[in-house]
Amino acid sequence: MIRLATLNDLDEVVRIHKATINNMKNPYKLFKIIIKKGNCYVYADPEVRGAITFDINRMQNPYNKDYGRQKIFWLDQLIIDPTHQGKGLGSKLMVYMIQKSTLQKRFVCNLDLIEYYKGFGFIVHDIVTINQRDQAIMLLE
DSSP states (O other): OEEEOOGGGHHHHHHHHHHHTOOOSOHHHHHHHHHHHTOEEEEESSSEEEEEEEEEEEESOTTSSOEEEEEEEEEEEEEEOGGGTTSSHHHHHHHHHHHHOOSEEEEEEEGGGHHHHHTTTOEEEEEEEETTEEEEEEEEO
16 A cells, blocks of 8 residues: 555665665654655555655756756655565556656656666656766656
């Protein structure tokens, strides 16, 4: 089941993040803010197996100061517990988020994940360098 995350899910979301991405000094602080804003959904059965986070802002590219006029739905992180990867949970979360908003959707991903996200209808909008790594800005109109 996909549902809005609550602060009761914080420990599990951070655990999954650490098991998959682990690129933050203090993930508790960030995920607590994201969950409080209502910008995190989890897949739970009933335990949390994955999460997807997002933000809505007017930036065309969050890595430069090129502000646009329209609001954009930025998908932030898609994380799935490693013991549950390959079971379609990430796809379910992506489809849920795509259907959730009528706003234009964008996100940044590693170049090796481009084909996966193309399967949802995303296209490569731009390639940017973030922390000395090339990343793709993906776009779904």
